[in-house]
Amino acid sequence: MSQNSSLAAEERRRQLDYITSITKLYFLHSPTLFASSYIWSKDDRYYFIELRLDMAYVSSSGFIARIADPPYYLGTIVKTTYLYPELFMGTCPNDDLPTLACSYSGSPLSERVTQHMVCIGCGWEGEIERRGWHTRSKALRKTQAEDLKRHRQLMESDPDFKPADLRDLLRSLGVPEEDLVLPEIERKIETRDDGRFVHQRDPYGGVKIEDRESGCTTYYDWHGLDE
């Protein structure tokens, strides 16, 4: 590989390190972000902050289905949650207050959806499993389509438009500086070998599956680390 393309690959990995650590910060502060969304969601620089959520189902044999396609904007996730409370909200086991889904995954085959929930009251976090993958996929994709259109119009009217840094949004909400340190991303590939299939996962959520029997390799958003 030429020096230029390896420099470009490193630059891309640096961007991925950033958006992956920003997404970790989003999970850490999602109770604050959801509770105050009526303030910040009116500002497009905050609304269109991009997250790197893992919304794909990858089967052991390499079948891949996404509940929605990236980009995943902060505002889209929050808006969809409030628009469809029956699909994306629940009840906290501690205090019976509403919980909000800040990320989802699952399988279109079994219809199972795993929602990562946070409580707006006590900050409880946990994962719940529900059925209705297709219904939720449809709801999310509908908000996404509207938001993508709005984003396109925004870029047309202001080609210099750039979303804000999530840390600036959190600062404006009074989160102290010591809670805004970006989590370090360990550049490591995880490998699982079950005989026929070799599964690898990169630190950014990408997946590579090799089928020893057929010789086929499936890639999902894969970013190797060795170029």
Ligand SMILES: [Zn+2]
């Ligand atoms: Zn609670």
